[in-house]
Each structure stands twice: as C-alpha cells, then as structure tokens.
Amino acid sequence: MVCPPSPPPPAAPSPSGRTVQLSVSGQQARIVPDEHDDGWVLEIGGMIQSHVDLAEPTRIRYEYLARMAALLDHSFPLGEPISVLHLGAGALTLPRYVQATRPGSDQVTVELERELPSLVITELPLPEGTELEVVIGDARVELAALSPRLFDAVVLDIYTGEGEVEHLTGTDFYAVLLGALTERGLLLVxxxxxxxxxxxxxxxxxxxxxAAGAGLSGAWTLADANLIERREAGNLVLAAGPALAPAHTEQLNDLRADLLGAGPHPAAVLTPDQTARLASRISG
Structure with missing residues (x-):
C-alpha cells in the first residue's frame, strides 16, 4: 500500500479518540492527548507506545529514538534525502523526523498489525510531502520480498525481548539486515x-x-549512561554498518565524541570493542 502525501496537519489537531482492535495481538489501540505536553501518544493495550508532536516533528520524547535520530544525522549529510526501511511502525515518529529533516526521503515501513498504520495516519497526518510506503506483514518475510532493494538506513524497532519474536533477532537475521544496506548504510536496532x-x-x-561476516566493524551501543551503569530495564540502541566504519582510531574517537555530545544526556556511547567487552562481562 502506497500512502499518498498527507495534507499539512491542522493548526489545532483533534484526533477522534476512536479505538480500533488489532487483528494479530487482539489488543485495542487509540490515539490520545499526552498528559505532559501538546503532543499525542499511541496507546496499545492500555500502554503508551509512541509520542508524536505534530507541530514539531523533530521533537522526539523517547530517548532511544532520539539517539537513533542523532545517528542518522551523523551518518548522512544534513538535509540530504535518504532511503529508510522501518521494521515496526508505532506512531511513525521516526519517519516524521526523517521527512522534516530530509524532505524527499524515500521511506518504507513494515507493520504486522494491519489496522495500526491506517489509524495512525488518519488520526495523526504525516508531514506534507512524506513519501511512505506501508507494507503489512511479518518483518522478515516482507524484507525478503523487498530484495534486492537496498536502503541507506534500516531501523528495527519491534519488541523482540526474551521469549518474543526470536526470528527477528540473532546473527542470521542481523546478517540479512546488513545485506539490505547500501554501501554507505546504517543499521539501527x-x-x-x-x-x-x-x-x-x-x-x-x-x-x-x-558485522564481522560482512567485513564490517562490530556493534556500537547507545543508551542512557545510568541504564548502562546500573543494568536497569530499558531500551538500548545497537548500530552497525558502513556508515560506522571510520578509517582509523582518531576518526572513531571523533565519532564517539560527536554522538556523546548529541545526547540525550546523560549519554553512553560504546565503540564496537567496548560493546563486545560489555556483552562478554554480562554473559560471562
């Protein structure tokens, strides 16, 4: 399904508050006003999943998404359109950011719940000019169907925690994702x-x-510094790809410093070597 460009959002948006039942999970989804600002949130099964600011789509509340946005901004020239594959739709917060900062970008989102993208786009219109193709189906199956199409960035943002959708985790799947990148590409997980x-x-x-199998440097980690230090429950971003392959150590240190400075703060940015050491300590 190809979504036509959405009209500009109204000055005072007023989503209907309607509830839809998602066919796969059986849960109910709705868009409701945020309790803390003028934004809107996607609520699924009574739990808040995503936040959107229609007036300022570059404002991202959830820190892990803000770190992903910072990685995109540091990987590609500012303002340059890019091609992005989003595995998992949510409220389309990151596609909105990409359109606002890189007009004309070619974006695809894959979502398992057929009813969700329709609800989100109807209630929270996308920025004017957004080119977003919506594909309904399992992320791994649909990724194979998109081959040999390549993307500058691939974003995996599907809940894949312990005991969940294991076919969307692990070395084999990450190799498939890396194989879907262009020669300058970036994978965000x-x-x-x-x-x-x-x-x-x-x-x-x-x-x-x-990454090693693809001839690339390993995985970077970006997260809240306190979350890393205390190993508390939360969201961590893993990143890899040609975009994160500095030619020498000095460039690697510069990239780490840039990403640390981009925040959100307090920020932790682990290079591939640091990530590998942390993973080994945890697993050991």
Missing amino acids: NVGDDNGHRFYARQAAGLDQA
Whole structure:
C-alpha cells in the first residue's frame, strides 16, 4: 500500500479518540492527548507506545529514538534525502523526523498489525510531502520480498525481548539486515531489555558476528549512561554498518565524541570493542 502525501496537519489537531482492535495481538489501540505536553501518544493495550508532536516533528520524547535520530544525522549529510526501511511502525515518529529533516526521503515501513498504520495516519497526518510506503506483514518475510532493494538506513524497532519474536533477532537475521544496506548504510536496532541486560548481551554478540561476516566493524551501543551503569530495564540502541566504519582510531574517537555530545544526556556511547567487552562481562 502506497500512502499518498498527507495534507499539512491542522493548526489545532483533534484526533477522534476512536479505538480500533488489532487483528494479530487482539489488543485495542487509540490515539490520545499526552498528559505532559501538546503532543499525542499511541496507546496499545492500555500502554503508551509512541509520542508524536505534530507541530514539531523533530521533537522526539523517547530517548532511544532520539539517539537513533542523532545517528542518522551523523551518518548522512544534513538535509540530504535518504532511503529508510522501518521494521515496526508505532506512531511513525521516526519517519516524521526523517521527512522534516530530509524532505524527499524515500521511506518504507513494515507493520504486522494491519489496522495500526491506517489509524495512525488518519488520526495523526504525516508531514506534507512524506513519501511512505506501508507494507503489512511479518518483518522478515516482507524484507525478503523487498530484495534486492537496498536502503541507506534500516531501523528495527519491534519488541523482540526474551521469549518474543526470536526470528527477528540473532546473527542470521542481523546478517540479512546488513545485506539490505547500501554501501554507505546504517543499521539501527532497538533492544528492550530487563534488569541485567542478558538479552542485550546476546543481541550485541549476534550483531558483532554478523558485522564481522560482512567485513564490517562490530556493534556500537547507545543508551542512557545510568541504564548502562546500573543494568536497569530499558531500551538500548545497537548500530552497525558502513556508515560506522571510520578509517582509523582518531576518526572513531571523533565519532564517539560527536554522538556523546548529541545526547540525550546523560549519554553512553560504546565503540564496537567496548560493546563486545560489555556483552562478554554480562554473559560471562
């Protein structure tokens, strides 16, 4: 399904508040006003999943998404359109950011719940001119169907925690994702984990192996510094790809410093070597 460009959002948006039942999970989804600002949130099964500011789509509340946005901004020339594959739709917060900062970008989102993108786009119109193709189906199946199409960035933002959709985790799947990148590409993976970060450690090791198999440097980690230090439940971002392959150590240190400075703060940015050591300590 190809979504036509959405009209500009109204000055005072007023989503209807209607509820839809998602056919796969059986849960109910709706768009409701945010309690803390003028934005809107996607609520699924009574839990808040995403936040959108229609008036300012570059404002991203959730820190892990803000770190992903910072990685995109540091990987590609500012303002330049890019091609992005989003595996997992949510409220389309990151596609909105990409359109606002890189007009004309070619974007695709894959979502398992057929009803969700329709609800989100109807209730929270996309920025004017957004080119977004919506594909309904399993992320791994649909990724194979998109081949041999390549993307500058691939974003995996599907809950894949312990005991969840294991076919969307691990070395083999990460190798497939890396294979969908252009020669300048960037892979971003949201890892939601419990206390202890043992699931994160396995995913970091898996991405490191996949990167090595593709002739790339290993996995970077971006997260809240306190979350890393205390190994508390939360979201960590793993990243890899040609875009994160500095030619020498000085460039690697400069990239790490840039990403640390971009925040959100307090920020932790681990190079591939640091990520591998942390994953080994956790797993050991």
